[in-house]
Structure formats: structure tokens, C-alpha cells
Amino acid sequence: xxxxxxxxxxxxxxxxxxxxxxxxxxxxxxxxxxxxxxxxxxxxxxxxxxxxxxxxxxxxxxxxxxxxxxxxxxxxxxxxxxxxxxxxxxxxxx
Numbered sequence: 001x002x003x004x005x006x007x008x009x010x011x012x013x014x015x016x017x018x019x020x021x022x023x024x025x026x027x028x029x030x031x032x033x034x035x036x037x038x039x040x041x042x043x044x045x046x047x048x049x050x051x052x053x054x055x056x057x058x059x060x061x062x063x064x065x066x067x068x069x070x071x072x073x074x075x076x077x078x079x080x081x082x083x084x085x086x087x088x089x090x091x092x093x094x
Contacts, residue, residue: 005031013048
């Protein structure tokens with residue numbers, strides 16, 4: 001399980017069945033700081049459902065690409081999958 005308290009989290013993609021606002025509310029209740037963009041302060045990228053790009057289905061979001069670029073430059077960013085996030089939500093409710 002990934003501890004998000006005090007971490008800067010960026011969300012990319014959709015996280016069905018939760019709405020983006022529900023995800024933000026959950027993260028903030030766990031002590032995370034949610035931002036809409038990848039920056040030098042980003043600790044975690046929450047990578048949701050595959051991006052909706054019908055013309056280039058393998059294309060990653062700009063946020064995902066920015067995180068990969070920063071990781072390559074030495075910044076420590078954890079990429080948290082949709083599945084890992086939902087496991088965290090389930091464990092928090094038990």
C-alpha cells in the first residue's frame with residue numbers, strides 16, 4: 001500500500017467507477033496534496049484508465065509523459081496504477 005500523507009499527487013486518466021472529485025476527496029482525507037500538473041514537487045502519479053484518444057490509442061497523457069521525463073532526470077515519482085489505488089481504497093474501508 002502506498003502512503004499518500006504529505007505527498008503531492010497528480011491524477012491522469014479516469015478512475016472508474018469513482019468520479020475524479022471522489023478520488024481527490026479520498027486522497028485529501030488521507031493527507032495528500034492533489035495538483036493538476038506534474039511538477040518538481042510531484043511524488044505520485046495516479047495513472048487511471050487508458051486515455052481516450054481514439055486516433056492514437058497507445059498514446060500516453062501529457063501528465064504521464066511529463067512524469068516519465070522527470071523520472072529519467074532523476075526525480076523520484078511513484079506511478080500508482082488504477083488497480084493499486086482501488087486496492088488502497090478497499091483496505092482503507094475495512
